Amino acid sequence: MKIGVLALQGAVAEHIKMIEKAGAQGVVVKKVEQLQEIDGIIIPGGESTTIGKLMRTYHFVDALREFSRQGKPIFGTCAGLIVLAKSIVGQEEAHLELMDIEVERNAFGRQRESFETDLDIKGIDNNVRAVFIRAPLIVKVGDNVDVLSTYRDQIVAARQGHLLAASFHPELTDDERMHAYFIDMVRETR
Numbered sequence: 001m002k003i004g005v006l007a008l009q010g011a012v013a014e015h016i017k018m019i020e021k022a023g024a025q026g027v028v029v030k031k032v033e034q035l036q037e038i039d040g041i042i043i044p045g046g047e048s049t050t051i052g053k054l055m056r057t058y059h060f061v062d063a064l065r066e067f068s069r070q071g072k073p074i075f076g077t078c079a080g081l082i083v084l085a086k087s088i089v090g091q092e093e094a095h096l097e098l099m100d101i102e103v104e105r106n107a108f109g110r111q112r113e114s115f116e117t118d119l120d121i122k123g124i125d126n127n128v129r130a131v132f133i134r135a136p137l138i139v140k141v142g143d144n145v146d147v148l149s150t151y152r153d154q155i156v157a158a159r160q161g162h163l164l165a166a167s168f169h170p171e172l173t174d175d176e177r178m179h180a181y182f183i184d185m186v187r188e189t190r
Contacts, residue, residue: 001186002038004029008054010044010079014171015179022180032063040186041067045078045133045169048105052083052095061096068098071189073162075182081165082136089139099163100142107137107154107167119168121157122148124177130156130168137167162189 004027005015016026019042027038035041041064043051055061068074076084082103083095089104108115114134118127130151138155141147149157149166156167164185170178 001025001183001190002027003183003186004034004038004041006041006043006051006055006060006080008046008058008060009051010046011169011171012044015042015044015077018171018176018179019183022176022183024183024186030058032059035063035067038072039190040073040075040182042182043074043076043080043083044171045080048079048082048088048095048136051079055083055095064096065098068096068163071162073164073182073185073189074098075164075166075185077166077171078133078135078169081138081167084163084165085138086142099158099160099165100145101138101158101160101165102140103136104139105136106134107139108132108135117151119149119151119156121178121181122146124181128170128177129173129175130166130170131172132156132168133172135167138165159185 001024007028019026084099085103087102145160
């Protein structure tokens, strides 16, 4: 099973390491053609506006929408969550508009307000360590979106069918269980 990591910006190597630790093959995705070779893809953190611009420049927007239409799983972490969202607070345009969620950028504050915590995540036994860095927040979900985790009563992880989103950076810990959860989603859709 091959899981891609969109390599336009963000912690690509760290995601690859976690994918492999969780038992799948990680693929660095830099070209649209590579989407045909993978079973699922992670859109990592970084800066969502920059990722959006680079996705447009390198023709990933329509390609990733088609990837999703084929039912192939996509996992967005931090900025990747913003990229997946149907709407973004304070912005007229979203990016991929795939997941029926509304998100708020930098909802937890600037870089110095970054923090780590343990989260209870639906479908994963025991708490998962989560790293929040200038993290977004899911402020609204559609009826078909399953809330997987909250922090102080605010939504920080959700799933909609083959789409998974997390406000935090699961790749910046030693715990590969979020990646394993995603790999299980990919296995279910194959």
